[in-house]
Amino acid sequence: MMPATPKTHKRKSTQYKPLTAMQEAYCQSYIKTPENQSQAAIDAGFSPNTAAVKASVMMRDERVQKRIAELMEERNKRMRVSADYVLMRLVEIDQMDVLDILNDDGGMKPIAEWPKVWRTSLSAMDIATIKTTQASLQKENGEADLSVEDVEHILKKVKWPDKVKNLELIGKHVDVNAFKERLEVSGTVTIADRMAKARDRVKKQAGGEE
Structure with missing residues (x-):
């Protein structure tokens, strides 16, 4: 008589099991602070003592990953932020010229006469x-x-921040992956080529929403 083969217990898949209220809260918190998973878990109501472990477990859950992706996509559409937008803002800032805000005598023009990119890209101003x-x-x-x-x-003076670093953080925060774009083309692709393609995509998106 052959010995009985021991039964192996397969772990049940949780793919179709709905998220718990705590898991949903974690997903909502994560998109606000994607750089700190433990803090997202704490904000969702988990104990600070176990937040790191809980966050690690949840981030391996396919349902949590899918839900986070859904929330980020919804947020991108709501904020109208895309890889094209980040790219165009980066180029605008790169092309800023201090002569845009100076008079011929070297004094500063009134702020109302500054180009919009200057008014929206400074982090601080010292006014006496x-x-x-x-x-x-x-x-x-x-x-x-x-x-x-x-x-x-x-x-008196203006504070010019590191806007390149700032845009990198924006790109990571909303998961637009602006700095992960891969161009599978032959030859040299200039920044002008990428800008032209980005503008075309923005125009098509705007036309589709009308």
Whole structure:
């Protein structure tokens, strides 16, 4: 009589099992802080003592991976951020010229006259407030009524951040993979070629939404 073959217990697949409320909360938190899985788990309600382990387990779950991908795709559409957008913003910043905001005498132009790319790409401005003159308003009877001070605001300096690094973080945060694009073509592809293709794709997307 042959000995009985021991039964092997196969692990049941969780592919079609719905996510728990905690797992869904983790997915929602992850897209806000993708660089810190443990913090995403803590924000989702897991204990700080086990957050790292829980996050590691969930990130190996195909259902969690799929849900995160869905949420990121929805977010990209909602924010209208794409690899093309990141590429075009990067080129705009690379082509910024300080002469765009300077007068012929070297002084700065009023901020209202700056190109939009300058107004939206600076991280800080140092503005000084100076009281220049003082006058008195007189009543009809000649008595002093109120003192008025003329105030002048002067832009002293601007803070120029590392915008390339900033755009890399944006690209990673929304998972647009702007810096992972692979060009499988022969010959040399210039930045102008990539920009032209990016603009064409943006126009097609805009036309499809109308």
